[in-house]
Amino acid sequence: MKLVLSITFWAGVQQRRSSWQDGVLGTNCPIPPKWNWTYNFQVKDQIGSFFYFPSLHFQRASGGFGGFIINNRAVIPIPFATPDGDITILIGDWYTRNHTALRKTLDAGKDLGMPDGVLINGKGPYRYNDTLVPEGIDFETINVQPGKTYRIRVHNVGISTSLNFRIQNHNLLLAESEGSYTVQQNYTSLDIHVGQSYSFLLMTDQNASSDYYIVASARFVNETRWKRVTGVAILHYSNSKGKARGPLPEAPNDEFDKTFSMNQARSIRWNVSASGARPNPQGSFRYGSINVTEVYVLQNKPPVEINGKRRATLNGISFVNPSTPIRLADWYKVKGVYKLDFPNRPLTGPPKLETSVINGTYRGFMEIILQNNETKMQTYHLDGYAFFVVGMDYGEWTENSRGTYNKWDGIARTSAQVYPGAWTAILVSLDNVGIWNLRTENLDSWYLGQETYIKVVNPEATNKTELPIPDNALFCGALSKLQKYARRHLFCNINHQQRIKLVFHAADDHLLRNFHFPLRHVVSSKVWPSVYPGGRGGFFSEVCDLAFVF
Secondary structure, X not given: OOOOOEOEEEEOOOOOOOHHHOOOOOOXXXXXOOOOOOOOOOOOOOOEEEEEEEOOOOHHHHOOOEEEEEOOOOOOOOOOOOOOEEEEEEEEEEXXXXXXXXXXXXXXXXXXXXOOEEEEOOEEOOOOOOOOOOOOOOEOEEEEOOOXXXXXXXXXXXXXXXXXXXXXXXXXXXXXXXXXXXXXXXXXXXXXXXXXXXXXXXXXXXXXXXXXXXXXEEOOOOOOOOOOOXXXXXXXXXXXXXXXXXXXXXXXXXXXXXXXXXXXXHOOEEOOOOEOOOOOXXXXXXXXXXXXOEEXXXXXXXXXXXXXXXXXXXOOEEEOOOOOXXXXXXXXXXXXXXXXXXXXXXXXXXXXXXXXXXEEEOOOEEEEEEEEXXXXXXXXXXXXXXXXXXXXXXXXXXXXXXHHOOOOOEOEEOEEEEOOOEEEEEEXXXXXXXXXXXXXXXXXXXXXXXXXXXXXXXXXXXXXXXXXXXXXXXXXXXXXXXXXXXXXXXXXXXXXXXXXXXXXXXXXXXXXXXXXXXXXXXXXXXXXXXXXXXXXXXXXXXOOOHHHHO
């Protein structure tokens, strides 16, 4: 089997003063096959619900992701009573083809097509419909006690499909999103776009006459064609009187009218009176009164052909990852690796391939308008920061659009959706020195070049705003001669069942599932993958050493 390189990205961790640990190609060399690498980073001044995933080669499409939690310090109160339990739920679209096959499809200039399904915690759907769901599918069950309150953290770790999340007969009280406490509002369902994370308070206040459906279904699609692309798990009360039955709870029916979803997104607001990671209220940072110093309008369009290859662009530029990471090139003064010339408006000429980077001003306040001139939903993520989502609307953004901005309680988060034919405006304080990736979270568009980086440099000569290069830094490209020998793991050829026990100390599949580390199973009789160990795990066997890091 051909072994591949990998890097792990920690979505939402701001990596303060240390873009060295960010886990993307602009800052890190890939981890070679059969090597390990230890990430060292602080999560000071952060709280919330996040997830990690492999950031190279489309590997996230085959698994390797999981949730992680940054808790409040004990001296800082949370804005709700301590829940009786904490549950992580990973949802995402899934293809039975592995990540290498999906890459080949994109390299051939084709779309990925409709996914084969939606997984919930790495498992297929409960058999809610005998026609759509075959027998024998392993499904997820969430066990709860009646009369309790649970914090449910939901992450869309999929490839490109927006999902509507709902639990039959239950309200979802939104409490937090990607490190910010929200104004607490009840939703019967919520659209969760690729790369986004939310946490809800769930009250188990039903009579438990039966189990209840947990549903994640595709949004903005032809529901007749996409019926099979639905994830279904079970919420099981300890006193439940029977199995879940009847039709699934309905999702919003607005295939051709996305006003409902956008209005729902606008309703998600910052809890300005709650304390976050610090004792002072979140709203003490009055972002609406800060003068903007830089404005970038970033426009994406449908994929185009550049030099005979299908590519995705931002402002007419399709990003090319250099063989030497940008941050390493700066540190060792390697010339010609990238250009600090990313345009602040869309180019008027033909699209081009470039390693073009945004020149950010340290302690500047940047306004970024994300303009989606495509027919599918996009989610954008910015590493190193939490930004404020201050506005969104359909049509082309203009200077007059600023009159609609929310300058008081726009949510601070790390990802933002941009609806087709619409724009989203974000504000970000550039107080974190480093090289920071700005990209679409849709894996297909990201793979095809829809990204750039923001370079933030402190002009003062000081070691207080950025940490030095770590001792275990990996080198590649023009700096590959600097790479020191690293001892390889001795366990890579052990079979999967044994290896997982060694790494996670997991004596049974229940404990393994708690890590939410889905493995692709090649099972001829089923189209759904399984998280159980012991079979041929396409992703895990290719990057098995990363497990020792986790």
